[in-house]
Amino acid sequence: MANLRDAAMTSKAWPFEEARALLKRYEKAPPEKGHVLFETGYGPSGLPHIGTFGEVLRTTMIRRAFEVISDIPTRLICFSDDLDGMRKVPDNVPNQELLHANVQKPLTSVPDPFGEFESFGHHNNAMLRRFLDTFGFEYEFYSATEFYGDGRFDETLMRACECYDDIMAVMLKSLREERQQTYSIFLPIHPETGRVLYVPIKHVDAKEGTITFDDETGREWTLPVTGGNVKFQWKPDFGARWAALDVDFEMYGKDHSTNTPIYDRICEILGGRKPNHFTYELFLDEEGQKISKSKGNGLTIDEWLSYAATESLSYFMYQKPKTAKRMHWDVIPKMVDEYHQQLRAYPDQDEKAKLNNPVYHIHGHDVPASTLTVPFAMLLNLASVSGAEDRAAMWGFINRYAPDASPEANPDLDAAAGFAVRYYQDHVKPTRQFRLPTDQERAALENLIAALKDEKVALDAIAQKNADAGKADEPLPEVNYADDEFLQSVVFAIGKNHGFEPLRAWFSCLYEVLLGATQGPRFGGFIALYGVEETIALIEAALKGELAT
Known part of the structure; x- marks a missing residue:
């Protein structure tokens, strides 16, 4: 273990670089709460997309790296901002009229358009957890609706009332003059309509912990900020969450990077210590457009896993997180083959090389052996020229090339044969174009x-x-x-x-x-x-x- 830790302290693999930076946070004394807290955020305004998964995976990789170089216990919280009002109806879900009738209500108060859960927020949360559980992540799930409603945010909300002017000063600097006139860090939830209101706050009573405002009809209300009656605007919510939970590390996409000073300062005003950050580049679709939950463009997790094993997706996420990545169908075969190349190289590598190998960060200490004896790209072409309809037909060819291989002894190969047939039928056959030779x-x-x-x-x-x-x-x-x-x-x-x-x-x-x-x-x-x-x-x-x- 000592040799492993020594190698990790000099490894150039990005998870170890981030882990070492996090360890410096506690070089003088260990955390009073007894652990280092990693957090990822999820806005369940649409179905979870592959970028959400990547955020949790990459955070997990840094968490594992931290556990190699430190004995301080760790936790990972996946926080869903499901109390947020549904501002826009996603294009890729059914029952559009139902959703349009519930715009601006908290996502956990919007009916589930799929008819499976008690709300749209609950549905999307369940989707996220299913995705994360598929990959075996160790995490704790936090719902903003529950976090606000059961009082765990009350102390921070009361503190925000006391520091209201200071937090507002931070926010107003970042807003256009027109927006400044109506902005408040607090969003009341209307007691009658249940809608999240974007209205000016007339008065904040720090002693009583209440806010006073007029709703859209001009009717005046006074509500306590505690108990789930009020939520933070999304930017203050970042900093407030960090302060309330004492978060040590959070990563997010490049689109948040300009807001980092705002998040940090609000966290400090509320008595917290700003966490370490990691900003990753965005995921793009085949046309180079940012992947969006509401648009539903780009690959989903389910789509990727229809054509390749989970590890290939993890491998894709590991590669150069600070470089923008295009996610389209042709990426999948390349990632499968590169992942297995790294698996085959791992056993013969020294300690330093192993820690720099992506498969170590995917599997930790338990790196499996590859049983993919035929490259996935070759299986795809075999499926194409043979017109294979199932993996059994593929095995007739495979055994000619690798007579000792079998589905039982080569589960990676068996799975890849099935994926290759499906990939060919869905994405190669409809688009392939032959030409005549010169x-x-x-x-x-x-x-x-x-x-x-x-x-x-x-x-x-x-x-x-x-x-x-x-x-x-x-x-x-x-x-x-x-x-x-x-x-x-x-x-x-x-x-x-x-x-x-x-x-x-x-x-x-x-x-x-x-x-x-x-x-x-x-x-x-x-x-x-x-x-x-x-x-x-x-x-x-x-x-x-x-x-x-």
């Missing part, structure tokens, strides 16, 4: 057919490639049409001999003419997996124009 490509493809039929043609191709490279004396490989390395040598040689410059133009031809795709697997491995005779038939069909039509 004259240069046709000659090369005919040469490849000949080489797959006759070992002399194959060896002659490799010999010619060697001679052109000034390596005529280099020994030729042993002929083995079941060996992907031999097949790759043949494919490579034919591309060189037919003058493809750069050589990737040859492989682009293979993918576009034979697979109807812009990219694909290592082609020698694909031939070994799909079968030599089957590949010959595929090329012949392409040369006849049957694939392109």
